[in-house]
Amino acid sequence: MRNFCKECGKAVSETMRFCKHCGTEITRNVPKNEAPLQKTETHAENNKNNTQNQIQTRKTNKGKKVLSKKQKIMTGLFGLLLLGGLGFVIWGNYYYSEANTVKRFRDAFVEGEAGTLQKMVTVQGNTISKEEAEAITHLLTEDDDYDFEFIKDKNPEKLFEELPVFKVAASNKKALLFFDQYEIEAEPQYVSIYSDVQGVETTFNEKEFPMLEEARSYTEYGPLAPGVYEAKSAYQTDFGKVDNRKTVVLLSSENEYESEVEVSEVTLSVSKLYELPYDSIQFMINEEKVDIDMEDDDVTVGPLPLDGSMELTGVAKTGWGEVNIGPIALTESYQDVEMDLLNDQLKEAMSQLILSFSEDYVEALAQQDASAIENISGALQETLDYDLFSYTDGNGFSGSLDEVGISFTDMIEVEDNVYEIPVQIKMTGTYDKDGDPEEIKKDAVFQLQYNKNNGEWNVFYFNESYYTTGSNLEFYEVSGEEHQGVTADDSDEEADSEEEELAEIEVLVENYVYDLVDAINAGDYSLVEGNIAPGSDFDTMQKDLVARLYDAGLTQEVLSAAVVDMTEIDSGEWEVTTNETIVLNYSSGETETEDYQWVYTIELTEDGYKITNLE
Known part of the structure; x- marks a missing residue:
């Protein structure tokens, strides 16, 4: 098939x-x-x-060649690249054109796009900083009065008319290595910041810009881009940094502003209220130690900020403890500084001494006897006996002490370490045994002496006939004890009582201490020889002592002298013990303070009581 x-x-x-x-x-x-x-x-x-x-x-x-798949792909890509390149050239020429550059600048300015402005704007050929770009954007937000037409009309070209500090110019650099481009040139800005002190440094929008010149009163900065900046001026002191911020608008080539930094040297005028003594004192400004020479009337410190941030404080060491001073705000170039060393502790010590004396004083008025006043020198007791009772009829005060007013604000220094204070003593009573009690006010004055060695105070002097009342009395409570006054008695007129004898001896010894110092300082033995038994061995010894110490250039000063014990060892012969504090000033300039305890032998002579020996 x-x-x-x-x-x-x-x-x-x-x-x-x-x-x-x-x-x-x-x-x-x-x-x-x-x-x-x-x-x-x-x-x-x-x-x-x-x-x-x-x-x-x-x-x-047989007459046509067939393309492979790869060849077809390559051909397509080439076509796309050709079209893309053509479009890129068209886009680049437009985007980097002068007109579009102006438009982009206008849009970035209006929208506040600092990043875009930083890429577009130059100053003297250099790209501006981020801080400068932000300053440009602030031109629209700084003040409501700014009303730019180019924003309303959306016309970029008007921008350069209204802000002539900007202009468009061809760049000498290629965009993307190929395109001609344009940039926005900004006129360089220079600003001088003035200040009272040299060394003030200023930043703009927190950025440091070149410092062109630093003079005594101003500092010039630049170049900067135009715009609105926060200028921060700062100054570093030994006690801290101070600064001030302010808004500055830079739209012209030269600009000037005050830094407004409140800095200045400060002159301190230091004074001591009441001139009270102190051992040492340390001042501080904001916890920084400041050395101030108290011998100078005025002391200059700083420069310091005067905005209230600086405070002056101090600590004084005294015999009654540490006393704080201040704080005192430093806001002026001249500042008074008052040192008030009268603190509550010192007031307590002084007031207790005055109150104790006042209680004894009323007792003395009742007994008509100054010996009732304790803890005073024999010399003061003798003075009070004369001042208080010379003109009385012998009748004592019957009544009580009600209160005591002390005016510390009126205290003054009358001599070295002796301070006078007005006091008002209020009593209720009478000097007439048949009379009715009445209120009695006595304006008196106390003089209190300060002992630097032991830090204790004592009554140096008292006068009940003071001519004025203290301006600012502080009243203190007292015991209110009732006193019964003595009545006049002829027996009181008997002379040479034991009390008078003791007072005479005490005055003799105290006078000797002060007179001996005067004799040594003056080289004149006659100033002290009246207290010494003439012709005695003690007389010869003291005459030699005065001459020897004077020739050595030694001077002395009595800080205190007090009789602490009196013992009769025989009829008309006494031993008197004293505590003495003496300042020794050597010719070398060295100074020493010495405490002594002496036992004097006092004998009754034809010329009265005299000193015959010293141990």
Whole structure:
């Protein structure tokens, strides 16, 4: 059975896999039944037509080269690149054009895009900083009075009319290595910051800019881009850093502003209220120690900030404890500093001394005897005996002490370490045994002496006939004890009583102490010889002492002298013990303070009591 190609209808052998006439694959599955004749003829006709078409196709293909798949892809890519490159050139020429550069600058300015402005704006050919770009954006937000037309009209070109510190200019750099481009040139800004002190440093928007010139009264900075800056001026002092911030607008080439940093040297005028003594004193400004020479009337410190942040304090060490001074806010270039060393502790010590004296004083008025007043010198007791009782009729005061007012604010220094204080003594009573009690006010004055060596106070002087009342009396409570006054008695007129004798001896010794110092300082023995028994060994010894110490250039000063004991060892002979504090001033300039305890021998002579020996 013969086989035929289904495509071209020509006979093929059974062993062929492809038709040798048309190349069609031969199907081996041949139906058992023979196909109808009409179908065979139609099929043969189709095969004939197909064969002719294939022959024609082969002829055509012989004249045209077929592209591979890779070649087709490459061809497509090339076309796309060509179109993309053309579009890129068109975009670049537009984007970097002068007109679009102006528009981009305007848009970035209005929208406050500091990053874009930083890339576009230059000052003297250099790209501006982030801080400068932010300053440009602040031109729109600093003041409501800014009303730029180029924003309303959306006309970028008007920007340069309203802000002539900016202009567009061709850049000498290529954009993307290919395109000509433009940039916004900003007029360089220079600003002088004036200050009262040299050394004030200023930053703008927290950035340091070049310092062109530093003069005594100003510092010039620049160049900066135009804009609105926060200028922070700072000055470093020995006591801390002070700064001031202010908004500055830079829209002209030269700008001037005051730093307004409140810094200045401060002159301290230090004075002591009451001139009270102290051992040492340390001043501090904000806990930083400051050395101040108290011998100078005015002391200059600083420079310091005068914004109230600096406070002057001090600690004075005194015999009655530490006294705090201040705090005093330093806000002026001239500052008065008053040292008030009269603290509560000192007031307590002084007031107790005055109150104790006042209680004894009323007792003395009642007894008509100054010896009732304790803890005073014999010399003061003798003075009080004369002052208080010379003009009385001998009748004592009957009544009580009501209260005592002390005016510390009127205290003054009358001599070294001696302070006078007005006091008012209020009593109720009478000097007439048959009279009715009445209120009595006595304006008196106390003089209190301070002993630097032991830190104690004593009554140096008292006068009950003071001419004025203290301006600010502080009243203190007292015991209110009732006293019964003595009456006049002829027996009181007996002379040479033991009390008078003791007072005379005590005055003699105290006068000797002070007179001896005067004699040594003056080189004049006559100033003291009246207290010494003439012709005695003690007389010769003291005459030699005065001459020797004067020649050595030694001077002395009595700080205190008090009789502490008196003992009669024989009729008309006494031993008197004293405690003395003497300052020794050597010719070398060295000074010493010495405490002495002496035992004097006092004998009654034809000229009265005299000193005959000293141990």
